Amino acid sequence: LTAGPLVGKRVLVTSGPTHEPIDPVRYIANRSSGAQGSALGQALVALGAEVVFVTGPADVPPPKGVQVVRVQTAREMQQAVQQALPVDAAVFAAAVADWRVATASDHKMKKTAGGLPVLELEENPDILAGVAQMGAGRPRLVIGFAAETENVTEYAAAKRRRKGCDWIVANDVSPETGIMGGSENAVVLVTEENAEPWPRMSKSEVGRRLAARIAETLGS
Numbered sequence: 001l002t003a004g005p006l007v008g009k010r011v012l013v014t015s016g017p018t019h020e021p022i023d024p025v026r027y028i029a030n031r032s033s034g035a036q037g038s039a040l041g042q043a044l045v046a047l048g049a050e051v052v053f054v055t056g057p058a059d060v061p062p063p064k065g066v067q068v069v070r071v072q073t074a075r076e077m078q079q080a081v082q083q084a085l086p087v088d089a090a091v092f093a094a095a096v097a098d099w100r101v102a103t104a105s106d107h108k109m110k111k112t113a114g115g116l117p118v119l120e121l122e123e124n125p126d127i128l129a130g131v132a133q134m135g136a137g138r139p140r141l142v143i144g145f146a147a148e149t150e151n152v153t154e155y156a157a158a159k160r161r162r163k164g165c166d167w168i169v170a171n172d173v174s175p176e177t178g179i180m181g182g183s184e185n186a187v188v189l190v191t192e193e194n195a196e197p198w199p200r201m202s203k204s205e206v207g208r209r210l211a212a213r214i215a216e217t218l219g220s
């Protein structure tokens, strides 16, 4: 695109889950369709941004017009993010697995009589916090997502401070909301100044509004 408020701006989006191998056929993952990340990527492209879209194995295809980097694990995602820098804004919509298996097996683990396997876990890097807290070269705008099931705004505000990012897009993913895997989202945009609840709307509309806010902020 040659027009739009984000022409000349480079924006990173992470999306989808990560898969952490247990063995060649099994993995640990979070639930994430990648729908909100794809909707946001599409909206950013529509405003003229150059979008680097780092995605785990999502259900939803990546948007058209982005530079797609496909990854499986959190560590691969972190590397891809580092390679994508510098960017003007970075949005972390991926549902990154908090832990990986310390010693993933090269062979399919077999059921053996009289014993259950024990999986030792290690903590994955916090990709968002790493970028939010970098000194020189930090993107002007660093945005995280928070999926909560209670006290959404409070938890998100605490998360924003802890991670050091500028905004948190928080949503309630309690099963009864139907948000997880659904086409709608109800978010609260938490900034340093306030917490702004948005009405329930399609994930596409959340993407467009968020892209518009990013454009507004980068343009000011």
Ligand code: C5P
Binding pocket: 014, 074, 092, 093, 094, 095, 096, 097, 098, 124, 125, 126, 127, 128, 129, 143, 144, 145, 146, 147
């Ligand atoms: O701490 P929590 O996982 O709830 O934080 C969610 C936010 O942090 C999301 O924006 C997610 O993409 C990001 N995150 C990350 N790397 C991790 C864990 C979460 O970038 N290892």
